[in-house]
Amino acid sequence: MKLSNSLEEYLKTIYILKNTEKQVRVTDIAKRLKISKPSVNRALNTLKDLKLIEYEAYKNIVLTKTGDELSKDIIKRYSTLKLFLTEVLEIDKDIAENEAKAMKHAISEDTVKKLENYINKILDLGDLDCGYDENSEKCKNCVKITAKNRLKKQV
Amino acid sequence: MKLSNSLEEYLKTIYILKNTEKQVRVTDIAKRLKISKPSVNRALNTLKDLKLIEYEAYKNIVLTKTGDELSKDIIKRYSTLKLFLTEVLEIDKDIAENEAKAMKHAISEDTVKKLENYINKILDLGDLDCGYDENSEKCKNCVKITAKNRLKKQV
DNA sequence: CTAAAAAGTTAGCTTGCACTAACATTTTAA
DNA sequence: TTAAAATGTTAGTGCAAGCTAACTTTTTAG
Numbered sequence: 524m525k526l527s528n529s530l531e532e533y534l535k536t537i538y539i540l541k542n543t544e545k546q547v548r549v550t551d552i553a554k555r556l557k558i559s560k561p562s563v564n565r566a567l568n569t570l571k572d573l574k575l576i577e578y579e580a581y582k583n584i585v586l587t588k589t590g591d592e593l594s595k596d597i598i599k600r601y602s603t604l605k606l607f608l609t610e611v612l613e614i615d616k617d618i619a620e621n622e623a624k625a626m627k628h629a630i631s632e633d634t635v636k637k638l639e640n641y642i643n644k645i646l647d648l649g650d651l652d653c654g655y656d657e658n659s660e661k662c663k664n665c666v667k668i669t670a671k672n673r674l675k676k677q678v
Numbered sequence: 679m680k681l682s683n684s685l686e687e688y689l690k691t692i693y694i695l696k697n698t699e700k701q702v703r704v705t706d707i708a709k710r711l712k713i714s715k716p717s718v719n720r721a722l723n724t725l726k727d728l729k730l731i732e733y734e735a736y737k738n739i740v741l742t743k744t745g746d747e748l749s750k751d752i753i754k755r756y757s758t759l760k761l762f763l764t765e766v767l768e769i770d771k772d773i774a775e776n777e778a779k780a781m782k783h784a785i786s787e788d789t790v791k792k793l794e795n796y797i798n799k800i801l802d803l804g805d806l807d808c809g810y811d812e813n814s815e816k817c818k819n820c821v822k823i824t825a826k827n828r829l830k831k832q833v
Numbered sequence: 834c835t836a837a838a839a840a841g842t843t844a845g846c847t848t849g850c851a852c853t854a855a856c857a858t859t860t861t862a863a
Numbered sequence: 864t865t866a867a868a869a870t871g872t873t874a875g876t877g878c879a880a881g882c883t884a885a886c887t888t889t890t891t892a893g
Contacts (some may be wrong), residue, residue, distance in 0.1 A: 527849075546868075559851075619787070626785070684879080692857070705840060705841080717880070
């Protein structure tokens with residue numbers, strides 16, 4: 524299922540609220556996304572029509588099985604991109620979050636997987652560079668990585 | 679100046695046509711972008727209002743100085759992303775083009791620069807891996823790169 | 834040179850997604 | 864327990880960007 528970036532943001536937010544707050548409310552979504560409540564209301568009705576959430580007027584918002592799976596998928600795309608931006612390119616967290624948010628919609632499952640493998644290959648290597656002089660003949664192909672505190676849980 | 683992804687695609691297309699065809703026409707833009715001529719017409723009027731192109735009814739389409747600079751900037755973002763996807767992640771060209779197209783809007787100047795530096799660091803290393811066994815203790819930090827024919831001119 | 838083809842434009846429709854104003858329902862606190 | 868506050872919904876607006884149908888202008892071929 525292919526959603527608009529806007530709807531993906533709603534779904535992602537619902538998932539995050541579900542796992543961090545007692546309840547998932549229109550107002551909370553609106554605050555987090557800095558969007559008006561009526562806009563949230565309409566988006567929720569769209570997500571309901573798509574059978575991604577259960578939603579009755581004035582009642583609690585609940586993800587369906589499909590909605591839950593799709594949320595995880597969206598968050599996976601988002602956090603993989605964010606991880607790449609912050610840990611590999613060493614971009615500032617806030618900027619990385621914004622860019623990952625806007626980029627996530629464009630990235631396919633396959634690309635996410637490849638990016639993830641790539642990041643793992645790079646970050647699992649341990650700390651810093653490999654000990655050889657980056658400019659020496661011996662190991663000129665080694666890539667020096669300076670990321671620390673990697674592989675923290677991302678949301 | 680921050681344009682929508684749609685307007686960026688128009689501007690990028692105008693730039694490319696300018697440099698590959700004798701003239702830049704509504705029909706050519708429409709064909710390339712697979713969008714109707716009236717839609718192109720309206721987009722062109724928007725770009726004209728933004729002083730990115732010169733455009734009079736039934737006349738030729740010309741980029742202004744600002745429009746030309748912005749086009750280059752857009753293409754830079756696009757092609758840097760595409761290069762990363764194709765050469766580093768080894769993603770299929772067509773898919774990479776589509777994803778880069780949709781992602782380019784989200785990426786800042788600063789991130790483009792960092793990504794570019796990163797790609798250069800990786801790709802400038804020469805061919806293939808460094809000769810050590812990737813799994814050996816000796817050089818476990820080396821990243822094997824298999825890209826060939828890199829740094830081709832991208833458009 | 835003119836009629837047909839190609840190119841370009843205008844008008845009006847649709848959808849997505851934001852907004853405010855106004856109203857309805859639920860929750861909370863005196 | 865009930866009035867105020869908080870929350871949620873409905874109605875209607877605006878804008879971006881796609882579309883088709885119908886029209887105008889320019890180009891081209893006989």
